Amino acid sequence: MPGMWWVVGASLLVGLVAAYLIWTAGRVERLRVRADSAARALDAHLLRRAAAAAVLAERRYGVELYAAARIALDAEPEEREAAENDLTRQLRAVRLDPTDPECEAVIAASRRLALARQVHTDLVRDARSARGRPLVRLLRMGRRHPWPRYFDIDDPTLELPTDVPA
Amino acid sequence: MRIGIVCPYSFDVPGGVQNHVMDLAEALLGLGHEVSVLAPADEDSPLPPYVVPAGRAVPLPYNGSVARIAFGPVSSARVRRWIARGEFDVLHVHEPLTLSLSMLAVLSAKGPVVATFHTAMTRSRVLAAAQGVLQIVLERITARIAVSALARKVQVEHMDGGAVEIPNGVTVAKFSHAAPLPGWPGECGPGEGGALGFLGRFTEARKGFPILRDAFVELARSRPGLRLLVAGPGDPDDLFDRFPAPLRDRVTFLGLVSEADKARMLRSVHLYVAPNTGGESFGMILTEALAAGTTVVASDLDAFRRVLDGGRAGHLFPTGDAVALRAALAGLLDDPARRAELTACGDLVVTHFDWPVVARRVLEVYAAAIEATDGRVIDQEWAGLG
Numbered sequence: 001m002p003g004m005w006w007v008v009g010a011s012l013l014v015g016l017v018a019a020y021l022i023w024t025a026g027r028v029e030r031l032r033v034r035a036d037s038a039a040r041a042l043d044a045h046l047l048r049r050a051a052a053a054a055v056l057a058e059r060r061y062g063v064e065l066y067a068a069a070r071i072a073l074d075a076e077p078e079e080r081e082a083a084e085n086d087l088t089r090q091l092r093a094v095r096l097d098p099t100d101p102e103c104e105a106v107i108a109a110s111r112r113l114a115l116a117r118q119v120h121t122d123l124v125r126d127a128r129s130a131r132g133r134p135l136v137r138l139l140r141m142g143r144r145h146p147w148p149r150y151f152d153i154d155d156p157t158l159e160l161p162t163d164v165p166a
Numbered sequence: 167m168r169i170g171i172v173c174p175y176s177f178d179v180p181g182g183v184q185n186h187v188m189d190l191a192e193a194l195l196g197l198g199h200e201v202s203v204l205a206p207a208d209e210d211s212p213l214p215p216y217v218v219p220a221g222r223a224v225p226l227p228y229n230g231s232v233a234r235i236a237f238g239p240v241s242s243a244r245v246r247r248w249i250a251r252g253e254f255d256v257l258h259v260h261e262p263l264t265l266s267l268s269m270l271a272v273l274s275a276k277g278p279v280v281a282t283f284h285t286a287m288t289r290s291r292v293l294a295a296a297q298g299v300l301q302i303v304l305e306r307i308t309a310r311i312a313v314s315a316l317a318r319k320v321q322v323e324h325m326d327g328g329a330v331e332i333p334n335g336v337t338v339a340k341f342s343h344a345a346p347l348p349g350w351p352g353e354c355g356p357g358e359g360g361a362l363g364f365l366g367r368f369t370e371a372r373k374g375f376p377i378l379r380d381a382f383v384e385l386a387r388s389r390p391g392l393r394l395l396v397a398g399p400g401d402p403d404d405l406f407d408r409f410p411a412p413l414r415d416r417v418t419f420l421g422l423v424s425e426a427d428k429a430r431m432l433r434s435v436h437l438y439v440a441p442n443t444g445g446e447s448f449g450m451i452l453t454e455a456l457a458a459g460t461t462v463v464a465s466d467l468d469a470f471r472r473v474l475d476g477g478r479a480g481h482l483f484p485t486g487d488a489v490a491l492r493a494a495l496a497g498l499l500d501d502p503a504r505r506a507e508l509t510a511c512g513d514l515v516v517t518h519f520d521w522p523v524v525a526r527r528v529l530e531v532y533a534a535a536i537e538a539t540d541g542r543v544i545d546q547e548w549a550g551l552g
Contacts (some may be wrong), residue, residue, distance in 0.1 A: 031305060034539065041537035115534035118328050119309045123538060126305040 021139070028130050028142045035127035035148040038120040042151060045116040046084060047073065049109040049156070053091060056102045061094045081153050088156045096158060107158050114157045124148045167532065169194060170254035172245075173205040174266030176223040177213060182334075182450070183260055183284050185425075186313070189335055191216055193525035204248050204267060206241075220244045220267055237265045245270045256280060256532045262303055272306050278535035280528075282311040283318075283329065308535040311528065314448040314469065330531055334450050335524035338516055341429045341457035350395065350434035359391035360499040363435035363460070365428065365451055366398045368405055374441030374465060379408055380488035381441075385495055386413050392499075397423045397431050432458035436505070437498055440464040443486050449473045452480065453519045456512035461505040463494055479512040 050072040057066035068083075068090040075083035091110065096103040127148040130136065173187040184205075191201045191214075201216050206223035213219060220241060245267055249257065258280045259268040272279055310329040312318035318331045351361040362382060368375040378394075386392045396405060397420040406414050423431055432438060438455040442465055452473045455462050462480030464470040474480035481498060483490045498505055517523060 027305075034308075037540055038538035041534070044537075112530060112534070115309070115330060115530055116537065118330060119534045119538045122310070122328055123308070129301075130305070 021135075024133075024136060025141050028127075028136055031123070031127040031130045032142055032145055032148060035120075035123045038116070038123045039148070039151070042113075042116045042120045045109070045113040046080075049106065049113050050084075050087060052102075052106045052109045053087060056106055059102065065090045065094060081151065084153045084156070088154055091158060110156045110158045114155055117151070117153065117156065120151060124150050167529070168200045168253060168255045169202070169532065170249065170252045170257045170271075171201060171203045172257070172259040172268045172271040173203060174259075174261050174264050174268040176206045177217065178207060178211060178223075186282075186284070186334060187260060188214065189337060189521050190525060190528065193335065193521040194529070196522065197525060197529070199529075202248070202252050202254075204245065204271070206267060218248055220248070237267075237270065241267060242270045242274070246274045249274055256536055258282070258528075258532070259307075260284065262307065263300060269303055272303050275306060278308045278532075278539040279306055280309045280311065280531055280535050281307045282313065284313050285317065308538055309531050311531055315472070316448075316469070332524060332527050332531070333519055334448060334453070335521035336450070336453045336457050336516065336519045338457040338520045340425075341432060341454055342459055344426070344429035344433045344458065346434040347395075347430055351436050352393065353391065354436050354499055354502075356500050358389055360389070360437070360495075361393045361395060361435040362495065363395045363431060363438045363455075364397070364441075365423075365431065365438075368396060368398060368400050368408075372443050374443045374486070376408075377441040377443075377465075377486060377488045377491060378439050381492035381495060383410065383413060384488075385492050386416060389496070389499075392416065393418065395431060395435055396420065397428065428454070429458060432460050435460060437495060438462050439491070439495070440470060441486075441491060442467060442470070453516055456480070456509075456516040457519075459509050459513070461498060461508050462512065463491070463498065473515070475511065475515050478508075479515040480508055 050069045054066060054069035054073065057063075057069055068087045072080070072083040072087045088110075091106065096107060098104055098107060131142055131147060136142070171187060171191055173184060175181055175183055177184055177188075187203060187205070191203050194201045195216065203214075203217045204220050205213075205217055206221060207213055207217070207219040208222050209219055211219070221244060249271065254277070256278045257271060257275050259271050260282045261284055262268040262272045262281045263283075268281075272281070311332050312329040313332065313334050315331060318329045353359040354361070362378070364375060364378055366373040366375070382392070382394050386394075394417045396417065399422045402419050402421070405419050406417065409417055420427070420431060432455050438452075438458075438460045440449070440452060440455075440462065444467065449464075449467075449469045449472075452462055452464060452470060456473075456479060462474060464474060464480055464482055465485040466482040467485060470480075471477065471482060474482060481494050483494045
């Protein structure tokens with residue numbers, strides 16, 4: 001009976017399409033959750049660096065660094081990128097002494113921040129590219145959440161791992 | 167931290183990736199972490215205690231050479247079982263874009279995944295065709311490491327993502343304490359004596375051996391007692407035919423050497439020469455020569471300039487210029503103070519490549535990957551990063 005094969009074929013097709021859609025929705029959601037986690041980790045590292053810089057500035061290097069650290073700590077979301085870049089510039093301007101434990105804390109915090117920034121950028125890119133696929137847009141998957149946002153700051157690394165001009 | 171590392175290639179065959187994985191695992195163990203390495207190998211082959219064999223690797227012709235890999239349902243089941251039992255805080259895979267255990271591990275992983283890219287492979291047609299599949303692999307990776315600037319550049323330009331550049335490590339103690347070969351390096355006075363070293367495939371054009379040969383032949387004529395020590399794969403007759411008959415007894419050929427003999431070889435010469443004309447992405451051998459405390463003379467390639475701290479830790483000569491190389495060799499052999507100056511700087515540079523130091527940087531990437539997965543920040547002390 002050809003009619004039955006049509007039914008089998010059609011239900012198989014529907015099943016496959018449904019499986020693909022569920023998998024795609026899961027993928028979009030998984031990547032969004034991960035980009036969110038990365039954003040929280042990045043936020044924590046930004047606060048740590050600014051706090052370490054403020055502690056250091058209270059003891060040496062003075063007002064300008066302290067002000068930059070305070071501004072970075074208190075910045076509104078839309079001003080935060082500029083404030084963090086400013087702090088990076090201030091930290092580069094003063095010559096940090098790696099043998100001093102408080103300087104070393106700032107250097108280590110900057111290094112960890114650089115990694116968090118790198119990972120966050122990659123994961124946001126993955127999440128956005130999954131979200132931007134035509135099928136995902138068409139079915140408006142993930143519409144309950146805003147698009148993951150990049151956090152666009154300069155590389156905050158203070159010292160190069162080897163003293164080689166790159 | 168509980169760390170699971172996946173090596174795509176079998177430990178039965180020596181290779182750069184395998185050595186890297188073993189050295190990294192040992193360095194992490196040395197820092198007090200729990201490490202398990204999954205690699206293709208027979209159950210009965212002798213392996214370090216931290217390696218879990220995943221079954222025999224099948225030779226498969228790939229990209230002009232033979233790759234030994236394990237891939238398929240059986241391997242896949244083993245990978246999943248190893249991951250489930252290991253309860254790892256982080257999974258670290260090497261070369262995940264090859265059809266291998268690494269790719270299987272990435273696809274079965276749930277938690278944070280760190281991937282290291284060794285080769286600077288450019289976008290091939292196969293890669294472009296499989297872009298959709300590769301994207302699924304890539305987006306399961308949390309953080310990426312590239313071992314050289316070139317590998318990193320490929321990541322950025324072709325894989326559409328960043329990568330942290332962390333160089334290959336070198337176990338400095340293994341090199342700095344190696345005993346020189348008997349009778350080497352011998353005397354080196356003004357105008358006479360001295361020993362030069364070369365390691366690599368002397369038949370391969372980009373290794374630049376002909377440049378060293380020309381410089382050596384010219385210099386040996388005017389400098390009695392100058393000797394050349396060559397190690398690497400190749401036919402001895404083929405090597406000696408390249409030298410004029412009177413100079414042949416001043417060339418010593420070791421053939422292919424083990425890691426231990428490589429260290430002894432590097433300690434046996436006054437100057438290690440790297441006359442490469444290109445194609446080097448990192449220059450591992452230079453860090454090893456520096457670790458051995460040997461003065462390095464290398465062609466002025468980007469990769470070499472980076473390792474040699476812009477020329478402060480070793481002498482750079484214009485790439486491919488045998489006359490400049492000869493002048494540099496003659497000058498350095500006559501100037502022990504300059505050699506000491508370069509090796510002193512070399513000692514400093516090589517501490518950045520010492521495995522425990524490199525392993526700490528890898529641990530920081532692990533921490534970043536774990537943090538990006540659950541959003542909490544790990545303390546330096548807890549992770550043993552400091």
